[in-house]
Amino acid sequence: MTKFKFEPIFHLAKRTDIDWKKSWGIRLAAFILSILACAVVSTLISDRSFGFFFENFFKAFNTPQKLWNFFHDTAILLIIALAVTPCFKMRFWNIGGEGQILMGALGSAVIITFMGGKYPDPATIILSLVLSLAFGIVWAVIPALFKAKWNTNETLLTLMMNYISVCIVDYFIKSEASSGTGTMSFDKGVVGPIGNNEFILKIILVAIVTIFMVVYLRYSKHGYELAVVGESEKTARYIGINTKKVIVRTLILCGAICGLIGFMLVSATNHSINTASTVAGKGFTGVLISWLGHFNPLGMLLCSFLFVFIDRGATQVSTYARLGASYPDMMTGIFFFFIVATEFFINYKILPTHHFKKKAKAEEVEEDTTETEQTEDVLAETVPTLNENVVEDTNSAVTEAEDTATPVVENTKEVE
Amino acid sequence: MKKKVLALLLVVALVASLAIVFAGCDPTDEDKVVTMDNIKIGMICLHDENSTYDKNFIVAMNEAAEALGLREDQVIIVTGIPESDECYQKACELAEEGCDIVFANSFGHEDYMIKAAKKYPNVLFAHATGTKAHTENLPNFVNAFASIYEGRYMAGVAAGLKLNEMIANGEITAAQAKMGYVGAFTYAEVMSGYTSFYLGAKSVCPTVTMDVTFTGSWYDETAENNAAKSLIAGGCVLISQHADSMGAPNACEEAGVPNVSYNGSTADACEDTFIVSSRINWAPYYTYLVNSLVNGTEVAKDWTGTIATGSVVLTAIGPNAPAAGTQAKLDEVKAGLQNGTINVFDTANWTVGGQKLTSYLADVDTDAAYAKDTEAIENGVFFESKHRSAPYFDVEIDGITLLDRNYGNDAE
Numbered sequence: 001m002t003k004f005k006f007e008p009i010f011h012l013a014k015r016t017d018i019d020w021k022k023s024w025g026i027r028l029a030a031f032i033l034s035i036l037a038c039a040v041v042s043t044l045i046s047d048r049s050f051g052f053f054f055e056n057f058f059k060a061f062n063t064p065q066k067l068w069n070f071f072h073d074t075a076i077l078l079i080i081a082l083a084v085t086p087c088f089k090m091r092f093w094n095i096g097g098e099g100q101i102l103m104g105a106l107g108s109a110v111i112i113t114f115m116g117g118k119y120p121d122p123a124t125i126i127l128s129l130v131l132s133l134a135f136g137i138v139w140a141v142i143p144a145l146f147k148a149k150w151n152t153n154e155t156l157l158t159l160m161m162n163y164i165s166v167c168i169v170d171y172f173i174k175s176e177a178s179s180g181t182g183t184m185s186f187d188k189g190v191v192g193p194i195g196n197n198e199f200i201l202k203i204i205l206v207a208i209v210t211i212f213m214v215v216y217l218r219y220s221k222h223g224y225e226l227a228v229v230g231e232s233e234k235t236a237r238y239i240g241i242n243t244k245k246v247i248v249r250t251l252i253l254c255g256a257i258c259g260l261i262g263f264m265l266v267s268a269t270n271h272s273i274n275t276a277s278t279v280a281g282k283g284f285t286g287v288l289i290s291w292l293g294h295f296n297p298l299g300m301l302l303c304s305f306l307f308v309f310i311d312r313g314a315t316q317v318s319t320y321a322r323l324g325a326s327y328p329d330m331m332t333g334i335f336f337f338f339i340v341a342t343e344f345f346i347n348y349k350i351l352p353t354h355h356f357k358k359k360a361k362a363e364e365v366e367e368d369t370t371e372t373e374q375t376e377d378v379l380a381e382t383v384p385t386l387n388e389n390v391v392e393d394t395n396s397a398v399t400e401a402e403d404t405a406t407p408v409v410e411n412t413k414e415v416e
Numbered sequence: 417m418k419k420k421v422l423a424l425l426l427v428v429a430l431v432a433s434l435a436i437v438f439a440g441c442d443p444t445d446e447d448k449v450v451t452m453d454n455i456k457i458g459m460i461c462l463h464d465e466n467s468t469y470d471k472n473f474i475v476a477m478n479e480a481a482e483a484l485g486l487r488e489d490q491v492i493i494v495t496g497i498p499e500s501d502e503c504y505q506k507a508c509e510l511a512e513e514g515c516d517i518v519f520a521n522s523f524g525h526e527d528y529m530i531k532a533a534k535k536y537p538n539v540l541f542a543h544a545t546g547t548k549a550h551t552e553n554l555p556n557f558v559n560a561f562a563s564i565y566e567g568r569y570m571a572g573v574a575a576g577l578k579l580n581e582m583i584a585n586g587e588i589t590a591a592q593a594k595m596g597y598v599g600a601f602t603y604a605e606v607m608s609g610y611t612s613f614y615l616g617a618k619s620v621c622p623t624v625t626m627d628v629t630f631t632g633s634w635y636d637e638t639a640e641n642n643a644a645k646s647l648i649a650g651g652c653v654l655i656s657q658h659a660d661s662m663g664a665p666n667a668c669e670e671a672g673v674p675n676v677s678y679n680g681s682t683a684d685a686c687e688d689t690f691i692v693s694s695r696i697n698w699a700p701y702y703t704y705l706v707n708s709l710v711n712g713t714e715v716a717k718d719w720t721g722t723i724a725t726g727s728v729v730l731t732a733i734g735p736n737a738p739a740a741g742t743q744a745k746l747d748e749v750k751a752g753l754q755n756g757t758i759n760v761f762d763t764a765n766w767t768v769g770g771q772k773l774t775s776y777l778a779d780v781d782t783d784a785a786y787a788k789d790t791e792a793i794e795n796g797v798f799f800e801s802k803h804r805s806a807p808y809f810d811v812e813i814d815g816i817t818l819l820d821r822n823y824g825n826d827a828e
Contacts, residue, residue, distance in 0.1 A: 063509065063513070065505075065512045066509055182601070183499055274500065277500040315494075324464040324496075325496025
């Protein structure tokens with residue numbers, strides 16, 4: 001570094017010392033700010049007053065039906081995020097949730113088409129659940145096998161398989177439903193409301209999956225193994241983990257949950273299948289929720305809760321102010337913008353250049369000493385243990401990509 | 417970890433309490449006496465005003481509300497509701513918000529409206545373009561449509577006159593009089609529409625033929641634009657469409673090919689090529705629903721709007737494109753349709769495989785197998801919208817070539 005270069009006045013440095021209170025405080029503040037920003041934007045684009053926004057926003061939650069819907073939408077979004085989370089913790093970038101759910105939906109549709117009304121409903125329902133799980137698993141395992149065997153790029157493969165699944169489902173609808181309108185509806189062999197409440201069953205199912213996922217990721221050997229594979233495949237091999245097995249096993253779990261979601265959407269919610277409106281992009285929103293929740297099931301619960309809160313509130317405002325169908329998307333966009341921006345400030349701090357230099361030097365010295373230490377000690381630092389560290393480490397994953405661009409010395413402790 | 421749970425719970429509690437604080441319960445009141453002052457209408461639309469189809473419903477609702485003297489808070493218009501469980505949930509929410517009438521505008525909304533009608537027996541659920549009210553037999557679920565084939569027929573007459581003018585001017589020969597039609601899906605509503613349009617043109621220009629292509633979507637501007645362009649490239653000298661974007665009219669304006677539009681006038685964007693547009697005016701139906709509820713009279717299970725009710729209308733003809741004498745001829749045809757001297761689907765005017773049709777079973781009662789169940793031809797006339805309001809004419813007649821049979825998703 002003998003070459004002379006211009007130094008910017010400020011530098012970014014990675015934060016390591018931020019405590020949970022502060023970080024969640026910042027996130028909460030961002031949420032409140034995003035609602036205020038929504039209100040300001042709404043006031044600017046409509047001829048309504050500032051108060052109009054708030055007055056109508058909360059009307060989205062003023063009847064039991066609306067509250068149930070609110071919780072139901074939250075639950076659906078949460079379970080989608082939960083389904084893809086184990087993949088992400090393993091650094092397997094599965095963005096094919098949409099297609100996996102659609103294939104699960106197809107599984108139910110196939111069984112209901114051929115059995116609905118001809119066989120007892122419980123048999124139809126059980127079989128449609130089984131086939132949904134099977135279809136979901138198949139669609140998730142294909143990219144896993146390719147990754148495990150030939151190390152293909154899973155991002156591309158899962159993305160492209162979404163489009164294939166749309167074609168398959170369209171083909172099925174076209175050949176089996178002669179209405180010619182692209183929608184296939186069912187009235188027999190589907191899950192009806194339980195005690196007049198069509199939401200409770202799904203909410204309970206999602207709660208069970210959530211608890212299972214907390215336990216699985218945090219306290220089970222499987223969860224530990226997939227986290228290690230995510231942190232470093234070499235480390236995983238070093239401590240005797242069969243990485244291929246872990247990849248396939250994790251994607252089976254993900255596919256099974258996606259299949260379950262497909263079943264819930266066809267048999268217990270819509271009672272119909274249509275490539276445009278059955279999943280309707282929620283598979284992608286789920287990926288975003290998973291990231292924003294830092295792969296922590298409880299964080300994801302909070303994120304999907306807030307997302308649906310804004311979405312439903314904004315829909316209500318849009319209805320009363322006659323702002324059109326794209327308005328809620330704008331509002332949720334503002335919400336995501338604030339939350340993602342917040343992550344930056346939680347993970348980095350902005351320092352004046354001279355201060356940064358001093359700190360960097362100090363850490364370099366520290367670095368030298370650690371390198372001479374025993375390998376086991378380094379391992380102990382890198383391999384996540386069965387506690388909160390797993391979550392804390394992945395916290396920084398969102399901004400990991402920026403690490404190469406910013407002069408940060410944190411990540412030199414890799415065990416490469 | 418425990419702290420995070422605590423934080424989470426606090427936030428959830430905060431939001432929930434906010435929601436409850438701002439909530440003002442307004443449950444459906446069974447003993448409510450409906451008057452013009454307290455009646456409330458909710459309307460569910462598939463897209464928003466960017467779609468000509470939905471715009472037609474919304475504009476009519478605003479017109480009707482103004483004419484009836486309804487306040488803004490008495491009309492709730494929800495846009496962008498897909499044909500899924502979301503429609504059912506929205507219908508229920510509107511019912512809980514105190515709506516006396518919940519109206520939905522898309523074909524695929526029907527099953528969800530029926531489900532909501534069963535849950536809220538005190539609210540009237542009205543569904544446009546649907547087919548099931550007359551078989552479902554719920555006291556509070558009704559269908560409505562209009563005899564739009566008559567409007568299409570008149571628009572077809574205007575198109576035929578234009579073709580005659582082009583032949584007279586030597587721009588095309590009589591054999592080259594081929595029209596193009598951009599349709600959405602291959603089912604009765606669209607088929608009845610393009611056939612009546614074709615028969616209208618044929619009534620004044622006997623040599624006319626027509627190519628039809630489908631986009632498989634109700635609203636896909638690019639696909640509709642491309643479809644119109646490929647029809648023009650295939651030798652079509654006049655284009656019409658039954659899909660909801662500006663794709664086809666814009667392609668026509670660009671290519672200088674005359675266009676017969678749908679759902680409303682496109683004269684502003686296409687002043688050189690716009691001939692005329694037929695549309696269903698829903699305002700008479702909304703007015704009918706509101707008046708029926710306020711006066712306590714029964715609402716028809718299956719309402720068909722006609723030229724006489726003001727439901728089937730033509731827009732003003734275009735400034736430049738229409739042939740001379742178009743307006744006079746249209747007035748004459750309109751009178752003929754109203755007094756019964758003209759029947760759109762008179763079997764004397766069309767053939768199937770060279771043969772005149774004497775009997776045709778139409779699928780009027782919707783069932784899972786889409787079985788044909790009702791004789792539609794009486795005294796040599798196929799009576800459309802007689803056995804139910806939604807169209808059921810799905811015969812492929814001579815002179816019309818279907819270039820493809822594409823249908824996909826996103827049904828209306």
